[in-house]
Amino acid sequence: MIVRARFREQECVPGRTPSPEARALALVYAVEAAVERGDYWSAAEVARALGVSRARFSQLMRRRWIPVKKQEAAIRGHEHSCLAP
Numbered sequence: 039m040i041v042r043a044r045f046r047e048q049e050c051v052p053g054r055t056p057s058p059e060a061r062a063l064a065l066v067y068a069v070e071a072a073v074e075r076g077d078y079w080s081a082a083e084v085a086r087a088l089g090v091s092r093a094r095f096s097q098l099m100r101r102r103w104i105p106v107k108k109q110e111a112a113i114r115g116h117e118h119s120c121l122a123p
Contacts, residue, residue: 059112066102 056064069084078084085095101109 054115057112057115060115062098063101063109063112066099069099070102 069078069081072078072084073081078087081095081099082092085092088095090098
């Protein structure tokens, strides 16, 4: 739940909602940072805290291995920014 609270603190552009891909990437990097800081022991612990299955959470965490150009396109909101590796 700590991860969700940190997203609310970030500034948002009025009238623009982030794409699902951009939100998933933000979650992936926030979880990775929380584990590195020592807030959680592992990504599996974060999955339990969020109530997400480990299988689904593994799918989300794999997005960090997608090429950077595709990640940037997803964040900018390009329609054809397929996040498949």
